[in-house]
Amino acid sequence: MSAQNLTLLTDLYELTMMQGYFETQENQTVVFDVFFRDNPNKGGYSVMAGLDQVIDYIKNLNFSYEDVDYLRGLGLFSEDFLHYLSGFHFSGDIYAIPEGSVIFPREPLLKVVAPIMEAQLVETAILTILNHQCLIATKASRVVYAAQGDGIMEFGLRRAQGPDAGLYGARAAVIGGCVGTSNVLAGEMFDVPVMGTHAHSWIMTFKDEYTAFKEYARLYPDACTLLVDTYDTLKSGVPNAIRVFTEMREAGIKPKSYGIRLDSGDLAYLSKKARKMLDDAGFQDAVIAASNDLDEFLIHDLKMQGAAISSWGVGTNLITSKDCPSFGGVYKLAAIQNADGEFQPKIKISENIEKITNPGNKTIYRIYDKETGMLRADLICFADETFNTEEEDLLLFDPNATWKKTLLPGGTYTMRELLVPIFQHGECKYESPSVKEIAEFCRQEKKTLWDETKRLFNPHKVYVDLSQKLYDTKTKLLNEAHH
Amino acid sequence: MSAQNLTLLTDLYELTMMQGYFETQENQTVVFDVFFRDNPNKGGYSVMAGLDQVIDYIKNLNFSYEDVDYLRGLGLFSEDFLHYLSGFHFSGDIYAIPEGSVIFPREPLLKVVAPIMEAQLVETAILTILNHQCLIATKASRVVYAAQGDGIMEFGLRRAQGPDAGLYGARAAVIGGCVGTSNVLAGEMFDVPVMGTHAHSWIMTFKDEYTAFKEYARLYPDACTLLVDTYDTLKSGVPNAIRVFTEMREAGIKPKSYGIRLDSGDLAYLSKKARKMLDDAGFQDAVIAASNDLDEFLIHDLKMQGAAISSWGVGTNLITSKDCPSFGGVYKLAAIQNADGEFQPKIKISENIEKITNPGNKTIYRIYDKETGMLRADLICFADETFNTEEEDLLLFDPNATWKKTLLPGGTYTMRELLVPIFQHGECKYESPSVKEIAEFCRQEKKTLWDETKRLFNPHKVYVDLSQKLYDTKTKLLNEAHH
Structure with a gap:
C-alpha cells in the first residue's frame, strides 16, 4: 500500500487562513499545542498513539498539480498563494510524547514550532490522526485492564468507521494491550499477531x-x-x-x-x-x-460472576469506543516568536476556567518517586526551565487550588522529559519503534500507575501541575486580559 | 490519490474458512445478504451509502506478491491455496440498493451471489464500508431534518475516527443532506461544496x-x-x-x-x-x-426556543454518530445453489426471533400509493416472483403478527424493485451517479416518507413484509429445524 497524500485532508479554513497570513503577516514562527481536556469514559489516564502516522503525514506533505488546480477552481485563492503552495513543504519543528506513554489532560501531547502558515495547515490532520488512535488505545487499555491478564483480541473491523478506522484502530488496540487482531491488513502493515x-x-x-x-x-x-x-x-x-x-x-x-x-x-x-x-x-x-458485544464493563461483570472464560474477542465497542467515540484533542496557539527570537506567550481566555489554555513554549516533566519508581505527577513548565532533582526540593501545587501543595525533597524524586524531538527544521529526527515495542513500552508505563488510577470506576486523578514560573505568567496574562 | 489495495482488509477467519472450503467443498455458488436489524438512534428509516466504495473494492481485489508472501509467513496456508489466491479475482454477481435510497431493517441492502470462497472473502470489507457510510448518511439526514430547511455544514474532520472516517464520512454526510463540508479532500475527490x-x-x-x-x-x-x-x-x-x-x-x-x-x-x-x-x-x-457540539436534538431544541440561527456547523456528533457510533449491518448466508442450479434456502436459527434470517435468493419491491406517490411498504420476496400491480390485489401482512393485514387493490399501487445489478460474472455493470446526484435522489426519496416516519422521537415504523411464498418457506424451514 502506497502512502496516501493527505495534504488536502484539512479544513478549508486552514487554507483560507494560510492565505490570510500570506497576505497580511510576516509568517512569524509560532507554537501550537495539541492537548485534551478529559480522559475518555471518565478514566484516570489515556494512552498516546498515532505519532508514526503523523510523521508519515508530515513527511508526505505536498500539494500536487491536481491539488493546486482543484484549489484554483474554488475561486478563493490568488495565483501568488497557489504558487507558494505548489512549492510547500514543512520546515518547522515538532516535539511529541512517544507512543504508548500514559498521558493526562491539559498536557501538550505534541507541539508544533513552525512558521504560522505551516503550523496552521497541519492542525486538522494531526488532530484527526491523534484523536482517533489515542481514543482506541485508551479504550483497549481499559478493556485489557478489566480482563485481569486474560488475552483480549480486537475483532471489530466490520463495525469500524471505514477502512482506516479498522486498520489504525487495530494498531492502537495492540498498543493499548490487545494480544492481536482479526484484521489481516493490520497484521501485514504493523507486524502484529492476527487471529480468528x-x-x-x-x-x-x-x-x-x-x-x-x-x-x-x-x-x-x-x-x-x-x-x-x-x-x-x-x-x-x-x-x-x-x-x-x-x-x-x-x-x-x-x-x-x-x-x-x-x-x-x-x-x-x-x-x-x-x-x-x-x-x-x-x-x-x-x-x-x-x-x-463485550466491553470493559461486561468483562468486569463476567469476571465478578466467575465466568469460565479466559480469552475475549471484543468488536464494536472497542473499535468505535462506543460509549465515548471521540477524543477531544484540540490544537491551540501558545506563543508567537518576536523579532528577537523570544516566544511571547499567548492565552485563549474563556468563561469556563477549564478551557483557558496554558501559554508559552512549554515542555513536560514526569516525576517519579525515586524509591518505588511510581508516577507522582506531571509538571508542565517552560521549555527552558531546568530542575536539579538531587539537590533541590520541588514544590508541587494544584493550579486551580494553589493551597493544595506537596513538597518533594531533593534526592527523593526523578524526572523524565516527556516531549522528544520528532522533526527539526522539517527533517524527521525520530525513528518510531515497532508496534510490538510500543505495546511493551505501554505495558511498562502502566506499571508506574497505581491501581487507584487504572480502575474503571471513579479513578484517582494524577496531578498535572504547572511550574511556578508558568503559573505566574498565566496569572499575569489573565489579569491583563481582564484589566 | 491512488486506489488502495484493500484485499487484506479482512478478518483472518475469512481466509482460514476460504482455505477450508478450498480443501473440503466444491466451491458451490451461494447467496449472502447484507442487512441490519435496527435503525440507528431509534429512527424510522436509514439511508443507503457506500456502494461506490464497495465497487472500487471489488474491482481492485487481488493478492499482491507481498500479500501472498505475508500470508505464507503465517504458517496457516498451503502452497496450493496460496497459488489459488495469487490468481484470485471476483467472478460473481452483486446486487444492491442504490445509494441515497431510504432503507429499512431486515431488507437485503446488498446481495452477493458467488462461489463460496469469493463470497466469504468479501464479507468484512463490504460490511466495514457500508456500515460506516450508512451510519453517517443516516445521522446527517436526522440532523438536516431537525434544521427545518436551514443549511447543515459537516465540520467534523478533526474528530473523525481516522482519515477515511473524515473523508467518506463527509461524502455520506452530503448524501444525507448536508450542504457542504469543511473537508477539502472530500471536496476534491467527490466534487461536493467545501466551506469554512x-x-x-x-x-x-x-x-x-x-x-x-x-x-x-x-x-x-x-x-x-x-x-x-x-x-x-x-x-x-x-x-x-x-x-x-x-x-x-x-x-x-x-x-x-x-x-x-x-x-x-x-x-x-x-x-x-x-x-x-x-x-x-x-x-x-x-x-x-x-x-x-451540535446534534439533531440540540438543533431541534434551539429551533423550539426561537434561536435566530439559520446556518449550522455540525462536527463531532455527526462525523462519529456519537450517540450511536455503529450501524449493525451483518452478512448472512441465505442460499446454496445445488447441482441443478437451484438455490436451496438456508436459515440461521436463533432463540431471539428478531435474529432469525430470511432464507433464499431474494429481492425487494418498494410499494407506493399510486395516487400520492407515498411509500406504503417494502416487500421482500424470492428473486423470481412477479406481481401484476394493475390487475392483482396485494395482501400485505406483518410476518411477526400475521393477523395484521392490509389489502392493496390492483391498480391502486405501484412497485419498484430496489436491488439492481452491480456486478455480473465479476464485471461491473453499474455506473455510480455523482455524489450530488445521489444527494438529490436521497432528497426525493425522503419526500415519499411521511413526517411520522421522519420525526426524531418515536417514529412510525415502515412495514417491511414478506411475500406469502417467502413466509411459507421460512415457516417450513423453522419447523424442520425444530422437529
Whole structure:
C-alpha cells in the first residue's frame, strides 16, 4: 500500500487562513499545542498513539498539480498563494510524547514550532490522526485492564468507521494491550499477531455441525477454536466439540491451542456449564473464548460472576469506543516568536476556567518517586526551565487550588522529559519503534500507575501541575486580559 | 490519490474458512445478504451509502506478491491455496440498493451471489464500508431534518475516527443532506461544496479583534463569516463585526454572503441578541451561523426556543454518530445453489426471533400509493416472483403478527424493485451517479416518507413484509429445524 497524500485532508479554513497570513503577516514562527481536556469514559489516564502516522503525514506533505488546480477552481485563492503552495513543504519543528506513554489532560501531547502558515495547515490532520488512535488505545487499555491478564483480541473491523478506522484502530488496540487482531491488513502493515476462528456460515455449509467441526479440526489442528452456538450451545455445540476433541486425542493429535468460542446467550452460565462438560471429558486445558458485544464493563461483570472464560474477542465497542467515540484533542496557539527570537506567550481566555489554555513554549516533566519508581505527577513548565532533582526540593501545587501543595525533597524524586524531538527544521529526527515495542513500552508505563488510577470506576486523578514560573505568567496574562 | 489495495482488509477467519472450503467443498455458488436489524438512534428509516466504495473494492481485489508472501509467513496456508489466491479475482454477481435510497431493517441492502470462497472473502470489507457510510448518511439526514430547511455544514474532520472516517464520512454526510463540508479532500475527490470560516487563532495573531475581522473581510469579501466569540461575543465580537460590515457598506462592497458565527455560550440567547444588534445596524441579511457540539436534538431544541440561527456547523456528533457510533449491518448466508442450479434456502436459527434470517435468493419491491406517490411498504420476496400491480390485489401482512393485514387493490399501487445489478460474472455493470446526484435522489426519496416516519422521537415504523411464498418457506424451514 502506497502512502496516501493527505495534504488536502484539512479544513478549508486552514487554507483560507494560510492565505490570510500570506497576505497580511510576516509568517512569524509560532507554537501550537495539541492537548485534551478529559480522559475518555471518565478514566484516570489515556494512552498516546498515532505519532508514526503523523510523521508519515508530515513527511508526505505536498500539494500536487491536481491539488493546486482543484484549489484554483474554488475561486478563493490568488495565483501568488497557489504558487507558494505548489512549492510547500514543512520546515518547522515538532516535539511529541512517544507512543504508548500514559498521558493526562491539559498536557501538550505534541507541539508544533513552525512558521504560522505551516503550523496552521497541519492542525486538522494531526488532530484527526491523534484523536482517533489515542481514543482506541485508551479504550483497549481499559478493556485489557478489566480482563485481569486474560488475552483480549480486537475483532471489530466490520463495525469500524471505514477502512482506516479498522486498520489504525487495530494498531492502537495492540498498543493499548490487545494480544492481536482479526484484521489481516493490520497484521501485514504493523507486524502484529492476527487471529480468528470461524463464522456460523462455516457450520451452515456442511451437512451438520459435527462434520463442520471435524473438518475444521483436521485443517487447523494447532489453533482449533470451535464456534459452538450455531444451533444449541449446550445440547449440540459443546457435545460436538468434545466429540471432535476426543477423536483428536484418540488419533494422538496434541493441538497447541484448542477450545470453544461462545458468541451468544448468557456467557456466565454457558461458560460454567461448558467448562464442566469439557473438564469431565478430560479437556481441562481447552480454552473458552467469548465474544458478543463485550466491553470493559461486561468483562468486569463476567469476571465478578466467575465466568469460565479466559480469552475475549471484543468488536464494536472497542473499535468505535462506543460509549465515548471521540477524543477531544484540540490544537491551540501558545506563543508567537518576536523579532528577537523570544516566544511571547499567548492565552485563549474563556468563561469556563477549564478551557483557558496554558501559554508559552512549554515542555513536560514526569516525576517519579525515586524509591518505588511510581508516577507522582506531571509538571508542565517552560521549555527552558531546568530542575536539579538531587539537590533541590520541588514544590508541587494544584493550579486551580494553589493551597493544595506537596513538597518533594531533593534526592527523593526523578524526572523524565516527556516531549522528544520528532522533526527539526522539517527533517524527521525520530525513528518510531515497532508496534510490538510500543505495546511493551505501554505495558511498562502502566506499571508506574497505581491501581487507584487504572480502575474503571471513579479513578484517582494524577496531578498535572504547572511550574511556578508558568503559573505566574498565566496569572499575569489573565489579569491583563481582564484589566 | 491512488486506489488502495484493500484485499487484506479482512478478518483472518475469512481466509482460514476460504482455505477450508478450498480443501473440503466444491466451491458451490451461494447467496449472502447484507442487512441490519435496527435503525440507528431509534429512527424510522436509514439511508443507503457506500456502494461506490464497495465497487472500487471489488474491482481492485487481488493478492499482491507481498500479500501472498505475508500470508505464507503465517504458517496457516498451503502452497496450493496460496497459488489459488495469487490468481484470485471476483467472478460473481452483486446486487444492491442504490445509494441515497431510504432503507429499512431486515431488507437485503446488498446481495452477493458467488462461489463460496469469493463470497466469504468479501464479507468484512463490504460490511466495514457500508456500515460506516450508512451510519453517517443516516445521522446527517436526522440532523438536516431537525434544521427545518436551514443549511447543515459537516465540520467534523478533526474528530473523525481516522482519515477515511473524515473523508467518506463527509461524502455520506452530503448524501444525507448536508450542504457542504469543511473537508477539502472530500471536496476534491467527490466534487461536493467545501466551506469554512476562520479559527480563534486567526484573531489571536492580530493586534486586536477588529483588525483581524477587517483583514478577513478585505480578503474574503464574498464569504465573510466572522467568528465573534474569541473575547466576548456581545461586548466585543458582534460590535467589531458590525463595525467592519459598516465599513464595507460605506465602501460600496456588497458581499454575496456575510455574517457571524457563534461557537460557544448560550446559542439561543446570544443569537437573538446578536440578531437584534445586526438588524438595528441595518444588516438584516447577515447570516448567523452556529457551531459547538451540535446534534439533531440540540438543533431541534434551539429551533423550539426561537434561536435566530439559520446556518449550522455540525462536527463531532455527526462525523462519529456519537450517540450511536455503529450501524449493525451483518452478512448472512441465505442460499446454496445445488447441482441443478437451484438455490436451496438456508436459515440461521436463533432463540431471539428478531435474529432469525430470511432464507433464499431474494429481492425487494418498494410499494407506493399510486395516487400520492407515498411509500406504503417494502416487500421482500424470492428473486423470481412477479406481481401484476394493475390487475392483482396485494395482501400485505406483518410476518411477526400475521393477523395484521392490509389489502392493496390492483391498480391502486405501484412497485419498484430496489436491488439492481452491480456486478455480473465479476464485471461491473453499474455506473455510480455523482455524489450530488445521489444527494438529490436521497432528497426525493425522503419526500415519499411521511413526517411520522421522519420525526426524531418515536417514529412510525415502515412495514417491511414478506411475500406469502417467502413466509411459507421460512415457516417450513423453522419447523424442520425444530422437529
